[in-house]
Amino acid sequence: MNSVKRLLTLLSVMFLIGILILAGGWALSRGASAILLGIINYGLLMGAIAFFALTFLLIYAIIMLRAEKVIPKPLKNGVRLSIRLLYPIIVGIGKPLGYDKKTIRNAYAQLNNHLILSNEYQFKGEEIMILTPHCLQKSTCGLRVTQNPDLCKRCGQCNVDDLVGLKEKYGIQLAIATGGTLARRKIMEMKPKAIIAVACERDLISGLQDVKDLPVLAIVNRRPEGPCVNTEMDIEQVELGIRHFLKE
């Protein structure tokens, strides 16, 4: 939740910067000709309305997340849009202010999940897909589970074992991908209606930007041995996600 709090502070700073830019633009336009003045004012007004509305929606979403309250249905699409559109601006402004991308991405994943978990779904098991990167597999295991997770011998040395267990229990689809391109291909082939994605913050946010039309629950993995090797996941969180999409 700390990353969400930090994002809230950053958004407040953004709000202030927006006001300063608006005030600066207004001050500069005072010496301009009438036509130029009209263009500047119109541009400023439209840009300011869009910027402040999106930023306000995101601040509102974070406050609701922190208060563990549900975002009202009519506002959800606006929040989703602001999450998507403001991301590059937030990263751009956050960098000189000392905000690392990981913190922003982590907060974004939490916001996304808050929206998904506040919606109701009723999918069948086979319409739900778990998508996870190859680094989840124990590095010493030579089985080709990326081609077929059922090849896993269920030895319990990595979370692939747990995921195959969930696949059998709920009849869901499971894909273990070696990269973003393969992950996108698996989504196109399997045609899920909902996805539970487990990955690092960077891959999750990139995936969320790619998959716009499906609900995606984004679960950040654990990296006890550093990035991209022998990663782990919170299997209970994954199972809760499945049950949410199944509406059990």
Ligand code: SF4
């Ligand atoms: S659980 Fe499956 S994938 Fe993981 S090490 Fe054992 S056999 Fe390999």
